[in-house]
Amino acid sequence: MRFSECLVLIILIATVNGFFHTMFLARSTTHFIDNGDCRNPDNSTKFAIIVHGWRQTCEEKYILKLTTNLETFRGDCVICMNFGVVGATKYFGLVRNVDVLAEILLEKLLDLERLGFDPSNGYMYGFSYGARIVILAGILYGQRLAEIDVCDMAGPLFDKFPILDSKAAAKNVQCIHTSSSKGTWARDCHQNWNMGYCGKYQIAEETNNENAGSHGLCNIFYNAAFHHNFYAEEVPSQCNVGYIKPYWPNKFKMGYNERRKHKVRGELFASTWRNYPYSKARKIRRRFFFSFNNFRNMFV
Secondary structure, eight states, rough: OHHHHHHHHHHHHHHHHHHHHHHHHHHHHHHEEEOOOOOSSOOOEEEEEEOOOOOOOOTOOHHHHHHHHHHHTSSSSEEEOOOOOTTTTOOOHHTTTTTHHHHHHHHHHHHHHHHHHOOOGGEEETHHHHHHHHHHHHTTTTTTTSSSEEEEBTTTTTSOOOOOGGGSSSEEEEEEEOOSSSSSSOOSSEEEEEEEBBBOOOGGGGGGGTTTTTHHHHHHHHHHHSSSBBBOOOOTTTTTOOSSSOOOOOOOOOTTTTGGGOOOEEEEEEESSTTTBBBBBHHHHHHHHHHHHHHHTTTT
């Protein structure tokens, strides 16, 4: 056997070993943590599944906050998929094995259905690499879930081979975009929210005390949207888009609490600000309030 053939064989064996190692690690260490309200469901019991990103676990601050928000605004069963052990491995290997983790999540969905949960009462949330898992699992599940929200779905390597239509993952798929360096460039969800500077950059990256970067700020915006409004607005002049702008109802907003999503399709834009709660609408209202008070004080 020639040297070149031996080298190819060695690389092939190493690749196969790496694949099976990651698959075994994923199967043996991935587990699901619930909030204690997932037992004895009936066909009206809601369930939610949260999937974290690369090099994260279910103990992330944004996941704990999202769990609380979902318990408050949605209720019933909330589950987090923890793949933290395999998620700590190299990104390239995870990209190759995303289908393994998606199949584990699919099995969980099937288990929940066997327990008595109705898929039409199902919701999933994924961040970055976790968003890829959620979308793929939803597609494998046959678009049976009511809704999926994903935050800044991972782009590196995935965008080189775009083969999936995210809309096929659930009855409604809402995607929020906050960075161009780590997030996907694809806009193939039912609602595609471009936050801040065209969905590519967030001014809060310079000031937020969690050092989240534009990518991680997506989770912070999503949690903030349970209590503050990020309204859809006209396409900013700096954003180049070659499409017919969608119609949206008055005060249509990003986030879980918007219940009119079925009426809107396409790309949407919402401004963000440098300080919490990061909503530009909040900043404008506050500025108007102060201006009004100053005007009133002139006559006191």
